[in-house]
Amino acid sequence: MSESPVVWESRDFVLKVNEAEIPWLILYHKSQYREMSQLPEGTRLEIYTIIDSIEREMLEYYKADKINIASFGNYLPRVHWHIMARFVNDSYFPEPLWGKRQREASLNLPDIGVFLERVKARIETLSLQSESLS
Amino acid sequence: MSESPVVWESRDFVLKVNEAEIPWLILYHKSQYREMSQLPEGTRLEIYTIIDSIEREMLEYYKADKINIASFGNYLPRVHWHIMARFVNDSYFPEPLWGKRQREASLNLPDIGVFLERVKARIETLSLQSESLS
Helix, strand or coil: CCCCCEEEEECCEEEEECCCCCCEEEEEECCCCCCHHHCCHHHHHHHHHHHHHHHHHHHHHHCCCEEEEEECCCCCCCCEEEEEEECCCCCCCCCCCCCCCCCCCCCCCCCHHHHHHHHHHHHHCCCCCCCECC | CCCCCEEEEECCEEEEECCCCCCEEEEEECCCCCCHHHCCHHHHHHHHHHHHHHHHHHHHHHCCCEEEEEECCCCCCCCEEEEEEECCCCCCCCCCCCCCCCCCCCCCCCCHHHHHHHHHHHHHCCCCCCCECC
16 A cells, blocks of 8 residues: 555545556555455445446546556555546557556646545445545 | 457357466456446446456466456457456566566466356356346
């Protein structure tokens, strides 16, 4: 779990920003579970609901060309998910962010601060079992 | 949708093998939807349930060291998911399959035919809205 800025936190989850050229959030489950299938079903559903909220806000706020979602955890074997807004003119498109850089892009995206506030507000409307930490 | 072997198919989904060094399945939704959030909630849940079944079988059958799950769709902007069984001695570990190759691996994995039969059997026990095509 890197020292990146925290967007939102609850008893079970922490959502952080991976500071990059594109809007890139990482949702960590706070447990030591390595794999999704080791989590209780309700927790898995909460993860997917949170990812869905982030995706919707990325599409709405940034008009992203594509959403990329990934769970690897090879370096850090704990359940966490990457959610990325992609643009056809970003530095890696159409490669994944882990692929080969395609160009030196200069995106002119709207303010990320507003986006993060909107993501947090969206997640706080969800009925999650664990409460938000303020 | 590549011409890879079909593992299982229903009205809404097709599950294919991406022939690679590691066990790598791709679950395609047959619609033209680009993003998960455009699908009905029930369909999203079915996708996650199918991915969960595949993950469990990868862990059980292959004793995979880590499961990797990803949805990009930058080249093919239609909802599809990659589910990969990773091993600490595979050619890319701990990098994602889209990252930098780490070594020339020689994995000695159990028969994939048996694995695919087991995955198919597992999925057929799920209560999915769309029926399997035989």
